[in-house]
């Protein structure tokens with residue numbers, strides 16, 4: 349495999365069909381997900397929103413292959429998911445970078461596990477992605493020397509480095525301050541346009557979802573279900589402070605509130 | 615002034631003042647030599663014993679016991695500690711045993727070691743291993759069990775599994791805790807070996823503890839204090855050469871204060 353093919357844009361279609369997942373806990377059985385159906389097209393940016401406990405992280409873990417559904421099938425480009433794979437990379441809420449490695453070696457971690465590449469190619473790829481997130485100057489830094497925003501950028505570079513088809517992001521920007529977050533919305537949109545990944549992005553911030561997603565998927569809890577899917581047709585690159593975006597997110601927020609209200613009334 | 619020079623200068627000045635007071639006190643109050651010899655006599659002993667080879671050979675004997683025993687302790691302790699964290703059955707058996715035996719001061723192994731192995735090198739090794747291994751098992755087990763699960767999940771998504779995960783994720787993630795166990799194990803092993811050497815004569819080799827012991831028997835106080843100085847020096851050197859650099863590099867990387 350050459351460096352050129354390694355850096356090519358790849359993407360995939362993700363299909364979730366009839367997926368159910370429940371957990372046994374001390375308080376009895378929890379239906380985290382019930383009959384989830386979702387198709388995500390190649391290169392599509394889909395945001396999952398919903399109140400806490402509605403199974404967003406559970407769904408992401410199932411797609412990542414870190415957990416198995418009780419029922420239903422998840423497939424990537426027609427191939428069923430049976431475990432973790434390099435075609436699907438995950439970014440967690442906490443950055444999950446390894447403190448015993450410096451920035452560069454963190455980005456190299458996944459690359460070293462990828463066969464058919466020479467070591468110098470791997471280093472080139474790592475440099476390319478550090479450059480992409482604007483942190484090439486910090487390659488030798490320790491993780492603890494970076495700000496929260498920089499850490500998430502390193503985490504993004506690390507997830508992108510093995511060139512996955514699908515990027516799974518679980519409240520990735522949740523722990524950051526508003527200003528840093530806004531900056532990262534812009535960067536993420538640009539990187540997504542450049543790299544053409546399929547992205548599944550979990551958040552409970554509806555504005556964030558509307559700002560980033562081609563579609564916003566609204567979940568309701570107990571049991572976790574998809575209530576409604578909104579198409580977001582706003583032009584890119586989107587600014588989170590854009591009035592049209594604000595109006596649309598208020599509309600979705602109203603639907604969500606109505607949904608929760610209905611649930612409580614039941 | 616340069617920070618590095620300062621760091622060395624002050625302890626050196628303090629040591630010189632201390633030795634000066636000691637020398638002056640012994641000379642002016644005229645103690646009996648077997649109560650407190652002047653530091654110059656102690657230095658003479660160390661010089662002569664170095665020249666006649668008795669001190670270097672004792673240092674070699676002791677360090678050899680220590681290093682071999684410590685290495686065995688590490689080689690057993692770390693994998694067993696990892697097994698404890700991985701298999702509940704091992705934790706409930708070996709782990710509990712380690713918890714109990716770690717509470718036992720390792721000198722208490724000496725009589726048993728002598729009965730089992732005789733006055734031989736293996737008895738000394740046994741004592742050192744017993745001093746090292748339980749701390750390491752517990753520290754490793756603790757370190758591995760407390761790794762944030764998110765590291766393991768992240769590693770899994772990037773395609774790490776099995777042995778690769780153990781070497782490249784679990785071992786480095788647990789290393790701060792393992793290093794703590796290594797330090798504690800070293801301290802236990804070093805102290806118990808000294809006690810054992812003073813307490814029993816080992817026929818196969820004369821260590822520092824034996825020199826100390828015979829110093830007392832012969833009322834050679836300068837020998838007793840000279841050997842004590844060597845023991846202190848070894849302890850300091852091991853700390854400065856082995857553990858301190860490891861700890862500070864760990865601190866720098868992880869940002870632990």
Ligand SMILES: Nc1ncnc2c1ncn2[C@@H]1O[C@H](COP(=O)(O)OP(=O)(O)OP(=O)(O)O)[C@@H](O)[C@H]1O
Pocket residue numbers: 371372373378379380398399400401402403404405406407552572
């Ligand atoms: N390992 C588990 N064991 C037991 N219950 C679990 C487990 N993981 C998730 N659950 C339950 O499943 C439900 C969905 O959890 P999940 O973490 O997917 O929610 P979420 O939508 O990500 O919430 P949040 O926005 O707070 O992150 C919750 O009720 C949770 O308690």
Ligand SMILES: [Mg+2]
Pocket residue numbers: 404405406518
């Ligand atoms: Mg979650």
